[in-house]
Amino acid sequence: MFKSYRVGTIHGIPFKLDITFLIILPVFVWLIGAQIGDVVPLFNDAFGTSLETETLTAGNREWIVGFVAAVSLFTSVALHELGHAAVALSYGYEIESITLWLLGGIAKPAELPTEWQHEFWIAVAGPVVNVVIALGCGAALVVVPASDVLVFLLLYLALLNIVLPVFNMLPAFPLDGGRVLRALLARNQSYVRATRQAAAVGKGMALLLGIVGLLAFNFVLVAIAFFVYIAATSESRQMMLDAAFEGMVVQSVMTKTGRLSTVDAALSLDELLDVMFEERHSGYPVIEDGEFVGIVTLSDVQSADSSDESVRDVMTPNEQLATVSPSTDVMDAFTTIGTEDVGRLPVVDEDGSLVGIITRTDMMRAFRVVTERQRFEDKLSSARSL
Ligand SMILES: [Zn+2]
Incomplete structure (x- = not known):
């Protein structure tokens, strides 16, 4: 995580924009605006629409379309995070902050969930919000007047809100799939151990993604894999520390x-x-x-x-x-x-x-003892349950 700026509060939760997000937003405006000419034929083929590139790009309109699409994407990500936050709050957890960054958003809970079901439903709630938005866009497409700009934007937003949850359910921290995986692993073992296993899967996942990207000469995929790996590594470390030091003063x-x-x-x-x-x-x-x-x-x-x-x-x-x-x-x-x-x-x-x-040494020593004790206790309890 880099420097982040607080832009407001929702229900008392500070809402922050990470500097990486502020950089990615104009990039998205540009990417979407510049690619309208390529995307329109794809949409027409895939959805049987008859959009015209000229209508969408007349008089620099592509940058307005790009801007609206990027801000809608931004809003989708924010709503995704609010989905996490709403479920967390309903279970009685406090949310420290909501931050939007390069790979999406993070709704940071003030403490670890006490039950695996809680973490599971909190993690799933975000992607569910995107699916609901995608369905909403689909429904809107049926009823809106056939304006090219509106149809294009709704299709774009629907697709993004399908891609977002699919990407987010990859089992790698800090993506939601990593949390879902940890919740499922924590059903019958300690959080510390479940975190370690989920972290290993996440790093493996990122490596796999990178290899697939290299083999397919898809360098966007390689870049994403790289970021997932870096984030998975630092987030796993943070989550291991969190899990080990939970409730310790x-x-x-x-x-x-x-x-x-x-x-x-x-x-x-x-x-x-x-x-x-x-x-x-x-x-x-x-x-x-x-x-x-x-x-x-x-x-x-x-x-x-x-x-x-x-x-x-x-x-x-x-x-x-x-x-x-x-x-x-x-x-x-x-x-x-x-x-x-x-x-x-x-x-x-x-x-x-x-x-x-x-x-620092005191803490690292305590961390090693706590994780070792957890490993020991897990071993004992799995031996007992056999
Ligand atoms: Zn999420």
Whole structure:
């Protein structure tokens, strides 16, 4: 996911446009507008219509047609996401945001579904909306006056709303088919394991798509396969983390103050390096008069101007640090570590005193233990059910 812009809210859910979507929209206007001449004979052959290219392209009309078609596509994708959101809300889940991007949209739920049926119906609801739109366009074609522009647009929209759900049901994250697959896999095993299996299928699917594209010299297909693979990889990782850290808070993963080594603010950089060498940590919470005042890392030492500076001079002070509380979700802390680009976050309670530190390493270690435990439990329960 790249940068995204918030454009409004629906039922309190932030609605965002990803930068990749803003790029793809004018591309679609151009693609649709420029191809009217090629598409019209295809439509006439396939649907027995008698559309005329000249009527559709007279006086730069093709760009208006292209624009209306692209915006209708955009609206179809948005309605698709609202379909997911509506079903999720009806089950009582919160939706964090709805984002439209290159490969469509994402309605991000605030938590994992607790039952596989929930995830299944939430995932299916989006494609169902597209099928309904396609049917609606079909019905409209019967009743509208035979204007070439209108018939062309309705046919176009109907076709897109058939292609969209078919593509979306490919079993690869972040496509809906990936979620449907995970829901079905989670019927009789843990979410962590179902996610891992669905992720493997998704990557395999993308590779297959890429190979078919190469063999058919269809480079659009290769490009789509490439994007699906990239998205499937990062989304799978994210979903594995989500599944593993579900319901877990910082308190249970952090290194608590009692087991934490700290350094004094008055320490010289020489002495600090000695401590770092001895204990082989690259960062320390800094304490002055028993209070937590900042964090000092190896790179702070590297950027020091002179060797007679103290820890106090080079550390990042308290006020400039991103911190988390013991009750923060582990996944949120993980995101903060990523966005702040730091290796560790101080964990502070309500009155600002340090209760621990959470590091990337802490989280990855916890992640490995959780997934291993799940694997173990799944093995136990499948042995029991035999
Ligand atoms: Zn969807």
